Amino acid sequence: MKLYQRVLIGGGLLCVIGYQAFNGQGARQTAAPNAQVERGRYIVEIGGCNDCHTAGYAEAGGKAMEADRLKGDMLGYRGTWGTTYPTNLRLTLSKMTEAQWLAYAKKLDTRPPMPWFNVRAMTDDDLKAVYAYIKQMQVDWAQPRPHFSRRTRRRSSPSFSGLG
Ligand code: HEC
Numbered sequence: 001m002k003l004y005q006r007v008l009i010g011g012g013l014l015c016v017i018g019y020q021a022f023n024g025q026g027a028r029q030t031a032a033p034n035a036q037v038e039r040g041r042y043i044v045e046i047g048g049c050n051d052c053h054t055a056g057y058a059e060a061g062g063k064a065m066e067a068d069r070l071k072g073d074m075l076g077y078r079g080t081w082g083t084t085y086p087t088n089l090r091l092t093l094s095k096m097t098e099a100q101w102l103a104y105a106k107k108l109d110t111r112p113p114m115p116w117f118n119v120r121a122m123t124d125d126d127l128k129a130v131y132a133y134i135k136q137m138q139v140d141w142a143q144p145r146p147h148f149s150r151r152t153r154r155r156s157s158p159s160f161s162g163l164g
Contacts, residue, residue, distance in 0.1 A: 040133025043126050044070070047118065052086040070134060074146055075160055081111040085146040093134045101131045111148065 044050060050057045054064050055073040072088035093101060105127050108116040122130070 034132070034136075036129050036132040037136055038133075040129035040131070043122075043130055044133060047122075047130075048115075049089070049130075052113070053089050067138070070137065071140065071143055072145065074144070076146065076149075077113050077160060079112060082148060082150040084111045084114065084148050086114075088143060088145060089134050090137045090139050091141075091143075091145070093131060094139045096131075098128060098131050098135075102127050 045062075050062070050064065050069055053072060054069045055071065055075070057064050057069075070089040072091075073086045076083040076085050096104065102124060105119050105122065108119050110116045119127075
């Protein structure tokens with residue numbers, strides 16, 4: 001192996017070790033108890049967001065692993081508006097700054113059965129806590145994201161339907 005190759009490999013290794021050390025510290029920091037995150041978790045729980053945005057939550061009597069929460073659901077809500085699907089809130093918030101989330105939430109206007117009016121009624125402090133909680137969750141880009149569909153619009157009586 002030539003000298004410059006050794007230097008390159010050695011430098012590369014140092015970068016990796018340095019990055020891991022730095023990253024490890026970051027992980028420890030987020031693992032530390034964070035009052036704002038805990039408050040957000042609480043608001044999301046009593047605010048009923050998991051009821052729809054966490055798959056299987058209501059069926060399990062309000063139990064879900066933290067890793068499974070707020071990823072959206074394939075269970076559709078069909079009515080005069082078409083069929084709506086609870087969105088993956090991790091994805092939604094991952095694309096927003098806190099200020100953008102506040103502005104978005106204050107003007108939230110969706111189709112049923114999403115209680116957008118409940119989100120609008122939240123105080124800035126509550127919305128910030130919800131943001132802190134959801135923002136620190138891992139984002140799974142590979143997750144399927146069912147989209148609102150107008151196809152079923154003609155049906156007038158509301159009903160639920162699984163996707164597939
Ligand atoms: C009764 C079921 C239900 C509950 C409870 C519910 N959602 Fe939703 N939510 C939905 C559905 C369905 C949609 C998709 C609406 C559409 O497509 O127009 C939605 C959409 C949204 C959106 C807009 C889409 C996006 O991702 O930007 C936000 C934000 C949102 N919900 C946040 C919340 C929060 C925060 C709570 C708790 C306070 C909550 N939801 C509670 C069913 C629900």
